[in-house]
Each structure stands twice: as structure tokens, then as C-alpha cells.
Amino acid sequence: MQALDGNAIGGLLIDVFGTEMTTVTGTCAGCGTSSQVAEFAVYRQAPGTVVRCRSCSSILMVFVQVRGMTCVDLRGLASLG
């Protein structure tokens, strides 16, 4: 499965966070690597959007949309912004 990058979910992130997020720095809770959201690996083929760390592949964020509602899981991030 080919990974995209955080650029691909700029619109989704504005929906969720209310602001441009692709230049915000996130830190992986697994390995501690920090990078801009645009640099995260993004998989959209799943029944949702899965965002992983490029260094250790840990899941950082998951977004699932159900009936117009977006469920957000950010447990893989030690920090964001």
C-alpha cells in the first residue's frame, strides 16, 4: 500500500482542528521523532485515514468518518503544535 503524506489531508485536518495544520510539528509517542504534519505518512485506503510516523511506523493519528461525524484518535502523538 502506497503512503501519501500529510499534504493529502490538509482539508480533513482543517475540518477537525479549524486551522491549517500541515506545517505544525508533531512528535511520535513511540520513538520521539518530531516532524511537520506534512511529512507524516498517510494511508487513505483503509476505512478511514491512518497517519504513521516515518521513522518507526507507529500509528500517530486515525480519522474515521461516520454519518458526517469524524472520530479522531491522537493517542500516538506525544505532542502536536
Place this chain on the structure above:
Amino acid sequence: MAGTALRGRLTWQIAMVDTVTDETARVRTIVLDVPQWPGHRAGQHLDVRLTAEDGYRAERSYSIASAPGEPVAITVERLDDGEVSPYLTQELRAGDELELRGPIGGYFVWEPEDDGPLMLVAGGSGIVPLRAMLRHRQRSGSAIPARLLYSSRTLPDVIYQSELSRYADGVEVTCTLTRQQPPGWTGRAGRVDAKLLSEVCWPAAVSPLAYVCGPTSFVEAAAAGLVGLGYPPHRVKTERFGATGGR
């Protein structure tokens, strides 16, 4: 402030198709009249949403092909098994309406104030946001020297061919054709690899700023190649289209 990204919630809006222009057999540029457009930066994208009669919706993200200050345009490559691109490239006509939101993204953008010579590396339709940067460079009167290395399969697949051939005055365009080269072809042949990058790209010593856009595998190979040439990773900005269309 004109030319900055919209902050806050993005709202879907209805745009009107102004013109459609075929770039290649599979690629079309769509110029849009967007009434509530806040202005965009070179390299940003927008989301397009199609709604079927039964309510099913499909969204795709497309790079903006035009420079800041120009009418909003997207350039779309048709993917035969796509949900959105066949409609955009074959059905959509001038005067039709299209639902979109944008501009989106702040990472893969270039401003004339950014320092260092500009190194653009594109694979296939990855040329689209880089074309917006070249047009922005020209329209803003920037003297920053720029190089473009653009990989396509064959000559008929080269998007913006005539426009790219006209650039001069500080812009060097190098095309490489990976599958087939026409008789008399004077450009490069073969994939973008370490050797080609080392021959065409700015040396790392001049502190270039690089933008790499294209299919995922292309971007990863080209970005790794630039880092191998000594470009600091933070000076190599990447945008991956994937293989599923849009980006």
C-alpha cells in the same frame, strides 16, 4: 492580507468552470471562476467534491496549477478506474458548476522571499504545483535562479510542453523521458536517479531549496537522491500523489 492562506474553517463553495484545455491525451486544465476565493500561494491545493444522485460523495485533492493572482486552475490526469478524474477530464464543460474548497496546505509552498536557488523535481502530473511556482516566480519578477527536472514517460505525456519550452531568463528546464524518446530527442532519457540528479541539479554548496512532487515511489527516490547529494533534508520539500489519483 491578499495572497495568504485562508485561516479558520474551510467551507465548500460552488465554482463555475470557465475554460477547459487539453494538455495531453489524459490531462486537462480546468480554469475556474470561484466567487469567494481568498487567494492562494504557489504549491497549495484544493479539494473537489462530487455528489452522485443517490447522495454518494467522492472527494479528491488537486494541486492549484495557476500562480497567485491568476484565476484558479487545476490540472487533472485521468485515471481510468478513478471516481472523480474521468468526470473532470471528460464530462465537465465550460459553464458547469463544481463544488470545491480551498486553498489548503502551507508546507509545500514557495514564496519569492525564500532563499536559495530553486530546484524543482517533478514526475508526471507532479509538475502541476511546480508550474504554479514557476509562474509565480515569473509574475513576481523574482531573479532567483530555478532549475526544473521533469520526468515523463513519453513526449506526448509532457504536460505544459509549450509553456515549459518558453522559459528562459534564469529558468533551466530539463526533461527526461523514461519509456520512449522520439527521433532526434535532445533531452535526457531514463528515470531520475542519482547520476541524473547529480548532473542536472544545483550543487548542495549553493544552498538550494528543493521541491519534489510526483507519484510516491518517484518522490521517495528523488528526495533520497537529493539528500545523497548533500541537500539537508529540511531543504527538500516533498509532496506525494500516490497511485490513486488526485494526490
